[in-house]
Amino acid sequence: MDHFLYRNGRLMAEDVALSDIAASVGTPFYCYSAATLTRHLRLFNDALAGMEHLVCYAMKANSNLAVLKLLGDLGAGMDVVSGGEYRRARAAGVPGDRIVFSGIGKTKDEMRLALTGGIRQFNVESEPEMEALNQVALSLNTVAPISVRVNPDVDAKTHEKIATGRKEDKFGIPISRASEVYAHAARLPGLQVVGIDVHIGSQLTDLAPFEAAYRKLADLTVQLRAEGHDIRRLDLGGGLGIPYERSNADPPLPSDYGAMVQRVLGHLECEIEIEPGRLIAGNAGVLVSEVIYVKEGEERQFLILDAAMNDLIRPAMYGAYHDIVPLIEPAPGAESRPYDVVGPVCESGDTFAKQRMLSLLSPGDLVAFRSAGAYGAVMASEYNSRPLIPEVLVSGDQFAVIRARPTFDEMLNRDTIPEWL
Numbered sequence: 001m002d003h004f005l006y007r008n009g010r011l012m013a014e015d016v017a018l019s020d021i022a023a024s025v026g027t028p029f030y031c032y033s034a035a036t037l038t039r040h041l042r043l044f045n046d047a048l049a050g051m052e053h054l055v056c057y058a059m060k061a062n063s064n065l066a067v068l069k070l071l072g073d074l075g076a077g078m079d080v081v082s083g084g085e086y087r088r089a090r091a092a093g094v095p096g097d098r099i100v101f102s103g104i105g106k107t108k109d110e111m112r113l114a115l116t117g118g119i120r121q122f123n124v125e126s127e128p129e130m131e132a133l134n135q136v137a138l139s140l141n142t143v144a145p146i147s148v149r150v151n152p153d154v155d156a157k158t159h160e161k162i163a164t165g166r167k168e169d170k171f172g173i174p175i176s177r178a179s180e181v182y183a184h185a186a187r188l189p190g191l192q193v194v195g196i197d198v199h200i201g202s203q204l205t206d207l208a209p210f211e212a213a214y215r216k217l218a219d220l221t222v223q224l225r226a227e228g229h230d231i232r233r234l235d236l237g238g239g240l241g242i243p244y245e246r247s248n249a250d251p252p253l254p255s256d257y258g259a260m261v262q263r264v265l266g267h268l269e270c271e272i273e274i275e276p277g278r279l280i281a282g283n284a285g286v287l288v289s290e291v292i293y294v295k296e297g298e299e300r301q302f303l304i305l306d307a308a309m310n311d312l313i314r315p316a317m318y319g320a321y322h323d324i325v326p327l328i329e330p331a332p333g334a335e336s337r338p339y340d341v342v343g344p345v346c347e348s349g350d351t352f353a354k355q356r357m358l359s360l361l362s363p364g365d366l367v368a369f370r371s372a373g374a375y376g377a378v379m380a381s382e383y384n385s386r387p388l389i390p391e392v393l394v395s396g397d398q399f400a401v402i403r404a405r406p407t408f409d410e411m412l413n414r415d416t417i418p419e420w421l
Contacts, residue, residue: 002283003033004370006329011368015397018288019327022366025390025401028289028307030377032062032402034070034395036284040254041074044276047258051272054120056100058238058277059085061374066393066402067281068092077120079238079275083110090117100235100273102149102197104129111136111144121145123197123235125172130185137190147195147235148182150175150220152213154200172198178220182229193229195270196220199237202278205251207260210239214264221268234265238275242282244321244371254279278374285373287312288327291365292344301339303361308343309350310383312369312376316349324352327366330359345384377403387411 003014010017013031021031044055056077059068063085068078069092077098078089089099096118101110104125111133114122124130124146137144151172173181178196185191200213214236221231241251254276261272289307314320324341338355352369361367377391391403 002036002370004036004286004368009329011325011327011329013286013394013399016394016399017327018286018368019366021392021394021399022288022290022327025392026405027366028287028305028311029390029392029405030285030287030372031392031394031399032064032067032281032285032373034393036373037067037070037280038074040276040280040284041071041076043254044258044274044280045075047254048261048272048274049258051262051266052270053272053274054098056098056235056273056275057280058275059089060378061277062281062285062376063088063378064391064393064402065092066391066400068094070393071280072098077273079277083107083113086110086114086117096120100275102199102275106133108132108136112140115140115142115144119145121147121194121233121235123147123149124185125149127173127181127184130181130188130191134188134190143190143192145192145194146185147197147233148173148178148185148193149197149199150178150217152198152200152216154209154213154216175216175220179223179227182224182227186229193231195231195233195235195273196224197235197237199235199275200239202239203241204239205241207252207256210236210257211260211264214261218265218268221270232270233273234268234270235273235275236261238277238279240276240279242279242371242374244282245323280374282371282374285371285376287322287369287372287376289367289369291361291363291367293363294339294361297340300355301337303339303341303358305341305343305352305367307352307369307389308345308384308386309347310345310381310386311343311389312352312372313379313381314375315352316347317379322352322372323370324356324358324367325370326359326361327368334359336360345386382411385411 054077056079057071058079072094079100080086081103102123149172152175243250289305293304295302309316336357336359341353343350387406390405393402
């Protein structure tokens with residue numbers, strides 16, 4: 001569920017018409033719903049009620065400071081994968097003891113930043129990383145809490161580029177080597193083992209891969225405890241999918257996921273950490289764009305928008321689907337036709353959809369890409385010297401720009417021409 005609905009023929013973001021925002025800030029822009037973000041976080045907390053748990057929002061999905069503050073003020077932790085994300089979480093007011101640091105390439109500077117600023121745990125992914133973290137912790141006269149990310153060799157049945165739990169993927173240590181790796185961690189005086197971490201991929205639409213991974217995790221927990229390790233936290237990662245195509249069957253609900261977690265892992269009496277990103281932010285955002293031209297091709301019509309692949313790269317990168325809807329609700333029985341929906345970037349890959357059935361559209365009409373709140377703005381670039389587009393947050397009947405569109409002068413002034421040119 002989201003809060004982008006037609007009312008009196010206009011597509012609304014909660015109680016604000018998206019066309020009114022477009023008139024104020026220009027197009028294209030991202031718009032997020034505070035009510036949807038809040039609801040989705042609460043769904044996960046409700047799903048795990050009765051178990052000690054922390055929902056750590058995977059902020060790589062959407063790291064705008066206003067979004068982070070909204071979720072942090074509701075009690076969410078944060079899952080960060082870089083020093084920059086850590087700084088964003090702290091700037092949004094999230095305390096260090098609610099921040100989990102993931103990622104396979106943490107530098108010593110990033111480790112030092114988190115250890116001095118406060119951290120809940122590091123999810124370490126290799127023995128060289130453990131050695132580096134041990135050195136940094138000892139140099140600071142402190143101890144780093146860690147979970148080791150294990151790779152359970154479970155196929156998440158998701159897109160090749162977002163699968164992370166198979167033995168050929170770059171993440172984690174093989175679960176078959178967990179015993180020796182944990183023994184090694186226990187010998188390093190700068191580390192304190194607190195749990196186990198697993199994450200098998202993103203946009204999963206079936207609970208079976210999760211359950212297969214979590215059953216392996218349960219067995220490993222029993223084994224490691226028998227070997228003397230104090231396993232008191234299980235970080236289950238994220239990955240629960242959202243319904244990008246509304247005509248398709250919906251993915252499992254957070255309540256279904258929570259029931260499975262309780263059934264498979266509840267007997268271990270561990271604190272559960274989960275790291276949802278897409279399910280919290282995805283349907284909480286839309287991308288609004290204006291039609292520039294309708295171009296008649298020899299065999300098809302092209303709908304040329306002012307948004308481009310640099311603003312929303314998921315279709316070009318993953319072949320991802322987004323519902324595209326007009327901001328003015330079509331009348332019942334209104335004529336529709338197939339369009340190739342494209343942007344103005346000089347790449348054939350700058351295509352959002354091919355032969356998509358849409359109501360008749362004309363230059364100046366506005367459309368919204370649904371489910372664009374995750375991996376939209378955070379993956380945007382200034383390719384073709386196109387400015388990053390604004391982000392807007394709506395709450396009830398009010399809205400605010402939470403990231404402004406830079407001016408061309410601001411873009412140009414970031415470059416420096418050497419004196420010798």
